[in-house]
Amino acid sequence: MQEFDSQNADTSGASRALHVLGDAWVLRILRSSFRGSRRFSDFMRSLEVSRAVLTDRLNRLCKDELLHKIEQPGAHPEYRLTERGLDLWSVYIAMWKWETHWGTGVDTSAQMHDKPRSLLIHTGCGHAIDPIYQCAQCAAEISPFDTYVCETTDDTVSERPIRQMLKSEEPSRKRYRKSSSGDRSTLPTLQKVYGDRWNASLMASAFRGHKTFSELSNATGIWPSALTDRLEELQSIGMLRAQSYAGSRQEYRLTRAAVATFPITLELIRWGDQWLPPQGPHFQIMHRPCMHVLHAHWHCPLCKDALQRQTVRFK
Numbered sequence: 001m002q003e004f005d006s007q008n009a010d011t012s013g014a015s016r017a018l019h020v021l022g023d024a025w026v027l028r029i030l031r032s033s034f035r036g037s038r039r040f041s042d043f044m045r046s047l048e049v050s051r052a053v054l055t056d057r058l059n060r061l062c063k064d065e066l067l068h069k070i071e072q073p074g075a076h077p078e079y080r081l082t083e084r085g086l087d088l089w090s091v092y093i094a095m096w097k098w099e100t101h102w103g104t105g106v107d108t109s110a111q112m113h114d115k116p117r118s119l120l121i122h123t124g125c126g127h128a129i130d131p132i133y134q135c136a137q138c139a140a141e142i143s144p145f146d147t148y149v150c151e152t153t154d155d156t157v158s159e160r161p162i163r164q165m166l167k168s169e170e171p172s173r174k175r176y177r178k179s180s181s182g183d184r185s186t187l188p189t190l191q192k193v194y195g196d197r198w199n200a201s202l203m204a205s206a207f208r209g210h211k212t213f214s215e216l217s218n219a220t221g222i223w224p225s226a227l228t229d230r231l232e233e234l235q236s237i238g239m240l241r242a243q244s245y246a247g248s249r250q251e252y253r254l255t256r257a258a259v260a261t262f263p264i265t266l267e268l269i270r271w272g273d274q275w276l277p278p279q280g281p282h283f284q285i286m287h288r289p290c291m292h293v294l295h296a297h298w299h300c301p302l303c304k305d306a307l308q309r310q311t312v313r314f315k
């Protein structure tokens with residue numbers, strides 16, 4: 001990854017997470033694991049994937065300790081999620097919610113294996129739910145506009161607002177479904193975003209309030225030609241919208257569909273901070289309503305309990 005300045009991008013837990021997860025097949029294989037796939041043949045059946053690609057990604061997932069391979073005498077080996085892999089459950093809840101409201105769940109052209117499961121059950125109360133993402137401190141539902149970033153370098157903490165990055169607008173469905181040219185064209189939107197580290201880094205950077213080409217370039221370390229490509233792709237899938245300002249200059253704003261991915265970004269940051277701790281300075285996300293460092297959790301909207309891996313299942 002020569003074009004990627006990891007030192008710069010390592011300040012974000014999401015970037016660290018995406019060094020491991022930022023591949024469309026990795027995301028699909030993990031989702032298939034959460035849906036119960038164990039054996040090579042299960043993955044082959046549930047995904048339209050070549051043996052070579054599947055072998056490569058399963059090896060990589062084992063090396064990164066997201067799956068572990070269990071050899072059994074007289075039987076095919078099984079690939080099971082490790083604790084590190086299982087802890088992605090809340091990332092997948094975030095992705096499921098987005099897919100259900102904005103993605104393959106409402107896209108009639110999406111392939112079956114990319115469709116979200118139709119129901120999420122909270123076994124604590126037994127109901128099918130649309131989970132809500134709440135601050136652990138003040139219980140307010142999380143909005144990116146109520147958060148800001150503190151960069152922690154030595155003793156100094158500088159505040160950078162996350163708000164002001166979006167003008168209210170209706171999502172353009174037509175534009176958002178339009179595929180770009182090339183091999184990636186059939187990938188669903190989320191896999192285009194999170195299956196590509198640069199796209200995902202750009203989204204995380206936009207959530208941190210970066211809007212102009214140079215701000216995004218500085219924050220992500222992506223070099224200019226690759227940055228131009230990614231900005232075009234993110235616009236073509238309806239995640240960013242270019243706006244002119246100061247004459248000929250442009251800035252990039254998150255669309256509403258993009259703002260709805262905020263829990264995915266926060267969950268990737270949480271997972272990255274938990275399992276791939278930062279080496280140097282990093283940033284913390286603060287919650288403005290309570291002025292605490294943000295720890296967010298998924299909650300049941302009916303019984304109000306915090307969801308846990310063991311208390312949710314898909315149907």
Ligand SMILES: [Zn+2]
Binds near residue numbers: 135137138287291
């Ligand atoms: Zn709060």
Ligand SMILES: [Zn+2]
Binds near residue numbers: 124302303
């Ligand atoms: Zn409940």
